[in-house]
Amino acid sequence: xxETETAADTTRTGDVVPTALEAAVxxxxxxxxxxAWIASGVLxxxxxxxxxxxVSLERMDLSGMALFGSVDTLFRxxxxxxxxxxxxxxxxxxxxxxxxxVPLQVGASSVVFPRAASLGFWVWAMGAAITVTGFLxxxxxxTPGGTSRTDAVxxxxxxxxxxxxxxxxxxxxxxxxxxxxxxxxxxxxxxxLFAWTVLVAGSIWLVTLPVLAANAVLIYVDLSGRSxxxxxxxxxxxxxxxxxxxxPQVYAFALPLVGIAGDIVPVAARRRHGSHSTLLVLTALIGxxxxxxxxxxAFDIGTPIREQAIFVVEAFLIVPVVLAVLAxxxxxxxxxxxxxxxxxxxxxxxxxxxxxxxxxxxxIRAVSxxxxxxxxxxxxxxxxxxxxxxxxxxxxxxxxxxRILGRVAPQGLGFVSGLSAAAGxxxxxxxxxxxxxxxxxxxxxGDAIGAGSxxxxxxxxxxxxxxxxxxxxxxxxxxxxxxxxxxxxAEAPADPWGGHTLEWATGPVEVTSDSPLLDVIAEVGS
Amino acid sequence: xxTTGFKLWFGFCAAAVSAAVFAGYTSGATETGPISLGWKGxxxxxxxxxxxxxxxxxxxLLGIMAVAFRDAxxxxxxxxxxxDTAPPVQPKVGSSVWPAxxxxxxxxxxxGLVVSSALFVVGLLLLVAVGLEWTMANWSEKATGDxxxxxxxxxxxxRPIEIPVLALVGIGVLVLAMSRVLLASSVNGAVLVAGxxxxxxxxxxxxxxxxxxxxxxxxxxxxxxSCVAVLVAGIVAAATGEREFHQKGGGSxxxxxxxxx
Numbered sequence: 023x024x025e026t027e028t029a030a031d032t033t034r035t036g037d038v039v040p041t042a043l044e045a046a047v048x049x050x051x052x053x054x055x056x057x058a059w060i061a062s063g064v065l066x067x068x069x070x071x072x073x074x075x076x077v078s079l080e081r082m083d084l085s086g087m088a089l090f091g092s093v094d095t096l097f098r099x100x101x102x103x104x105x106x107x108x109x110x111x112x113x114x115x116x117x118x119x120x121x122x123x124v125p126l127q128v129g130a131s132s133v134v135f136p137r138a139a140s141l142g143f144w145v146w147a148m149g150a151a152i153t154v155t156g157f158l159x160x161x162x163x164x165t166p167g168g169t170s171r172t173d174a175v176x177x178x179x180x181x182x183x184x185x186x187x188x189x190x191x192x193x194x195x196x197x198x199x200x201x202x203x204x205x206x207x208x209x210x211x212x213x214x215l216f217a218w219t220v221l222v223a224g225s226i227w228l229v230t231l232p233v234l235a236a237n238a239v240l241i242y243v244d245l246s247g248r249s250x251x252x253x254x255x256x257x258x259x260x261x262x263x264x265x266x267x268x269x270p271q272v273y274a275f276a277l278p279l280v281g282i283a284g285d286i287v288p289v290a291a292r293r294r295h296g297s298h299s300t301l302l303v304l305t306a307l308i309g310x311x312x313x314x315x316x317x318x319x320a321f322d323i324g325t326p327i328r329e330q331a332i333f334v335v336e337a338f339l340i341v342p343v344v345l346a347v348l349a350x351x352x353x354x355x356x357x358x359x360x361x362x363x364x365x366x367x368x369x370x371x372x373x374x375x376x377x378x379x380x381x382x383x384x385x386i387r388a389v390s391x392x393x394x395x396x397x398x399x400x401x402x403x404x405x406x407x408x409x410x411x412x413x414x415x416x417x418x419x420x421x422x423x424x425r426i427l428g429r430v431a432p433q434g435l436g437f438v439s440g441l442s443a444a445a446g447x448x449x450x451x452x453x454x455x456x457x458x459x460x461x462x463x464x465x466x467x468g469d470a471i472g473a474g475s476x477x478x479x480x481x482x483x484x485x486x487x488x489x490x491x492x493x494x495x496x497x498x499x500x501x502x503x504x505x506x507x508x509x510x511x512a513e514a515p516a517d518p519w520g521g522h523t524l525e526w527a528t529g530p531v532e533v534t535s536d537s538p539l540l541d542v543i544a545e546v547g548s
Numbered sequence: 549x550x551t552t553g554f555k556l557w558f559g560f561c562a563a564a565v566s567a568a569v570f571a572g573y574t575s576g577a578t579e580t581g582p583i584s585l586g587w588k589g590x591x592x593x594x595x596x597x598x599x600x601x602x603x604x605x606x607x608x609l610l611g612i613m614a615v616a617f618r619d620a621x622x623x624x625x626x627x628x629x630x631x632d633t634a635p636p637v638q639p640k641v642g643s644s645v646w647p648a649x650x651x652x653x654x655x656x657x658x659x660g661l662v663v664s665s666a667l668f669v670v671g672l673l674l675l676v677a678v679g680l681e682w683t684m685a686n687w688s689e690k691a692t693g694d695x696x697x698x699x700x701x702x703x704x705x706x707r708p709i710e711i712p713v714l715a716l717v718g719i720g721v722l723v724l725a726m727s728r729v730l731l732a733s734s735v736n737g738a739v740l741v742a743g744x745x746x747x748x749x750x751x752x753x754x755x756x757x758x759x760x761x762x763x764x765x766x767x768x769x770x771x772x773x774s775c776v777a778v779l780v781a782g783i784v785a786a787a788t789g790e791r792e793f794h795q796k797g798g799g800s801x802x803x804x805x806x807x808x809x
Contacts, residue, residue, distance in 0.1 A: 040643065048643035136641045137682075144651030152658060173662050180658040188651075202552050229563060236596060321574050 149184025291358025725782020
């Protein structure tokens with residue numbers, strides 16, 4: 023038996039009480055760092071969604087460019103939305119949730135390498151600020167020339183490098199906590215699903231995000247204009263980076279949503295998963311299928327990568343795997359107590375459904391005769407998948423928020439916000455999928471016609487997408503408001519959901535059985 | 549014994565080697581090139597391959613160092629702390645400003661790469677300083693089992709360096725900022741600014757010396773706000789630019805420089 027206990031702080035002499043600002047800047051507490059990730063991610067998420075809404079509005083009538091005036095500006099905002107929602111918002115919020123929750127789940131006293139975790143957050147935050155600045159000063163990820171400035175594009179790329187570095191640094195800390203910081207008896211097969219999916223997804227991030235960083239470095243070198251080392255990629259900046267925001271790489275960012283649902287369902291249902299180990303294998307399989315660093319135009323030798331068998335097979339294989347996960351979760355709920363489902367449960371199941379939608383659109387997109395690779399179906403797949411993660415982290419913060427902040431939140435407002443976001447994601451995804459089938463491009467060209475609607479019947483779906491974008495934005499703002507109201511909420515009970523995994527334990531615990539759920543923890547002297 | 553640190557770095561090393569081989573085979577390498585470090589054939593995209601191989605070498609070296617210095621070895625931890633057995637859990641790591649300052653250093657380097665080489669150098673210096681401070685902080689926190697002694701040890705070693713360096717940097721920055729303000733002001737304005745600032749400095753010093761009971765927090769706040777005001781004024785003045793200068797007396801001697809309005 024191994025007991026977990028809080029260690030004495032031997033690094034402070036104890037006399038000086040830091041101010042709130044000092045504590046925020048210098049903290050190495052994993053809960054505080056996690057909160058900082060989540061709060062910053064929500065801010066960037068709102069900014070990204072505003073950009074997305076503006077792009078949707080402009081897309082309703084591309085002929086006049088009434089909002090932005092030029093395709094360059096439109097493309098800048100469009101790419102800012104994609105980069106922002108993934109690398110500045112959703113992934114950081116997952117990292118924050120993992121930094122706060124995973125150490126508790128595996129019985130560690132804190133995240134391993136807490137100062138490196140703090141460094142990761144600050145590097146990401148400053149990199150995100152630089153990236154946004156780059157977009158705002160006519161940089162972004164479009165080809166320099168026109169209205170884009172070369173130095174601003176370079177600044178955007180370097181900011182992106184910092185963002186990737188910060189995410190990777192924090193991911194290393196979280197993964198090391200899972201691998202080396204578990205309490206005795208907590209074998210890998212016993213860890214909760216969220217910790218497991220973070221382990222799998224984080225591993226994929228660590229082998230793929232450096233590739234994205236390498237792409238950015240090559241472009242930066244080209245932009246510096248030294249002919250001795252020229253890679254010829256400065257004219258195809260978005261083409262070099264876009265693989266990180268489409269199939270199959272988006273599944274790597276989405277994987278933790280399965281873990282969130284997988285941890286919420288059995289506690290809400292008061293029932294173990296039918297087979298915890300099967301879910302571990304299925305989620306690991308999703309991780310394997312999500313390795314996407316190869317799917318970039320730089321590796322097109324002969325047949326383009328996205329037309330090769332591995333790309334197509336991955337696209338189709340992921341569908342039954344996600345279906346199997348969904349079936350497992352539904353089965354657990356069905357065999358459970360059957361009471362009124364709490365808000366996090368409903369939202370997390372909706373998130374898995376959205377992931378399934380994304381996987382189905384990804385499979386349809388890979389069917390060569392449909393010729394959907396360069397259409398808005400690409401955006402639809404990203405929206406479904408990343409939108410699913412967004413709804414899942416809403417559920418996750420409603421579920422673990424009491425533990426992370428120590429205060430209760432209005433579940434009703436959080437629930438309605440989550441529903442609004444899910445509805446918004448669905449509307450955008452469905453509209454973009456149908457528009458893609460009707461031939462609408464994915465905004466990657468340098469002229470108005472190539473940038474989107476060719477003026478056909480897709481107009482009505484563009485209106486639907488605008489409504490969806492607005493609903494999504496409203497949902498996220500409601501979620502942010504839920505968080506703010508939580509700050510003023512009453513003190514949270516120690517275990518509001520009657521959960522049985524280690525993160526709800528209030529004192530020293532021992533792990534005594536083969537599963538982390540229900541009957542495995544005997545509280546000792548709490 | 550393989551330590552925790554070794555396992556971590558060795559894992560990274562193995563991942564980097566795998567990535568190098570994978571990158572090689574997916575970018576036109578020959579069959580044996582990537583697995584022979586290019587000795588028996590091409591390695592594909594050589595830049596990607598070299599980056600991964602170098603990363604693998606660095607991670608491998610770190611792994612060996614982790615073993616050599618017995619990282620995370622309970623016996624060595626107990627020996628350092630002067631106790632019979634190692635603590636049951638990892639000691640709590642205290643708060644630290646170095647991660648935030650390190651990130652600021654990286655951000656300065658990044659912005660300097662695009663904006664100006666001077667800023668790049670400032671960022672590098674900041675990173676070096678943070679690296680040294682962070683290393684010393686980590687060392688001193690584990691030097692003995694007594695946190696008070698650890699803190700004294702660190703201060704005895706670093707204060708003689710920190711105080712003069714910070715004083716020099718602080719004075720230098722403030723002088724530079726003030727000089728920008730004076731250069732951006734008109735002739736009479738510069739005299740007025742110098743006079744007002746001088747009177748303020750003298751007045752504040754006089755007040756503080758006459759009222760030794762003023763709370764330390766108030767003194768600190770006044771000083772910090774004053775420094776920030778001078779810095780902001782200096783940045784604004786630098787952005788505005790210097791006033792126009794004219795040579796007086798034909799300029800043959802070069803020693804008479806006068807200012808216009």
